[in-house]
Amino acid sequence: MNISDFYSKKEVVELTQNLVRIPSHKDVKNREKDVAKYIYRFCKENGLEAELASVEGERKNVYVYVRGSGSGRTLMFNGHTDTVPPYKMIIDPFKAEIKDGFIWGRGSNDMKGAIACMVMSAIAIKRSGIKLPGDIIIAAVAGEEEKSDGTEVLVKSGIKADGAIVGEPSNFEYAIGHRGLEWLEFIFRGKGAHGGVPDEGVNAISKASKFIQKVEEQLYPELKKRYNEYMGPSVMNIGRIEGGTQPSTVADYCSLKVDRRYVLGETVDSVINEYQQIIDEIKNTDDGLDVDIVRMESNLMNEFDHMYHYTDPDEEIVKVVKNALGSHIGKVPNITRKRGWTDAATLSYYGNIPTVITGPGDLSYSHTKDERIPINDLVDYVKIYADIALGFCR
Incomplete structure (x- = not known):
């Protein structure tokens, strides 16, 4: 069975565009409220179990579930729904224009494209009829660009997982640590x-x-x-x-x-x-x-500190990610060692969840005046995320 048969390029492109078209930076009233509602509604309409969880006021996290049989590992996908402001962008920040093989706009690369890939991978697995032993959880969280309050709320809720993926842009590499x-x-x-x-x-x-x-x-x-x-x-x-x-x-x-x-x-x-x-x-x-x-x-975060992120290279989630990326690119993937701070630190340090960072796009496109993400990366990462889930949740 080929998981690529259960989603289309058009679907992941349109989902990414629709997410980019909803402003969700710190200067927007209620910030991530509207994009969280869109993700929740989209998942429900596509047969996924989903819930909204309060972060602050009307700001919400979205949690999406693909339930397994209960005998395998639980995998969490984590992606932040907020972006930095558009600042002095030289493109329309919220048009999500397609040009030269990219989707252009604020948050396309960091990291609404990754959220689209996570959601589409879950939909593809559900459509395929595969019943995994373990659960898949998607946490679309608020506030990473500021106080990381979305993932702090997630960890403080007591949520458990055996491994996690944070979808920061990685250029088909992966990271298991940062400062x-x-x-x-x-x-x-x-x-x-x-x-x-x-x-x-x-x-x-x-x-x-x-x-x-x-x-x-x-x-x-x-x-x-x-x-x-x-x-x-x-x-x-x-x-x-x-x-x-x-x-x-x-x-x-x-x-x-x-x-x-x-x-x-x-x-x-x-x-x-x-x-x-x-x-x-x-x-x-x-x-x-x-x-x-x-x-x-x-x-400062609300209660936690911006601690370092570290996951032991012998953890199963690291091995599965390495294999999934390697199978896709046809060689051993590189480990990224020069990342900025991410929510992976909160998951690994405070949540005690072994976490790997990998996602579509290139870090050099993030926060820029012409932010963009390659469409081919989006299509590829739906399959990569699905392969990670299929390998880990067994």
Whole structure:
């Protein structure tokens, strides 16, 4: 039996287009409400069991089920229904135009195309009449681009699965790990004074500079030693600094904002403590240093942290994904080691669900001014997802 006989290119293309045409970014009222309702209705109309679960207000997750006989593994497909805003796109963000073999529009690549593939794979399996021993669950979740509250709600509900797929664009590769993410602001306080008598003040910018130099001398070499085979190196980036008011005034304030990506073996506490140790060392010789470390609100989840993602390569879900991709592309698929943060971390770290990231599209198309997804990827990934389900749920 060929699962490709039970879905068409036209179906997956039209479903992707219809999802893209429903704006679901943070600036839309009720954000993912309308796209969640569309997915729910589409699944019900195509004979799938589906339910809506509250996330916040009228924002919903959609859970779709293909029930097995109860004797096999349960597989979860996870995809987020929100997108980043259209910003200054050079195409119509919600037209979902077909051109040059692509569907163009916001969310086509990240990641409504993947959700369309997940849904169509479930429909194809149901149409085929195959009765799997295990269950398939599709979780179309809200909020990944902001606080990941959709997957947080999903995990806190106690949902169980033996393996999961997160459908971020992967270019026919897969990932079993990525780094955790923390944004920190260092707030330096000084004492203002006239620029003509700078010794009467305490320059907060100078204090920040001293801290930066110490971090580069001491912490950077240590981070380079921390390397995980499936996540890459532990890193940090100083992304923004601002302080003072004018050249003729000693700066009484300086803010330093840092992006910190950490690997297995590190924690949020250990990350913060390393910075605090450097601050304490500076204070031993500079009692004028006054600085607070603040976890930035814009990066905080509701209750969880943006932890790292790691799944053991010997887990069954990893083997099944590797085989399914390999059979499709005719060679051993590559493991991606340079991913940004995804909901896979919440599933694997907090939900204890072995999780693999793979999906249609190419990461380089995400969040761009001309976001798009190859139509061939959509058609291919319906079969790949179905093959993963058929292999794993047995």
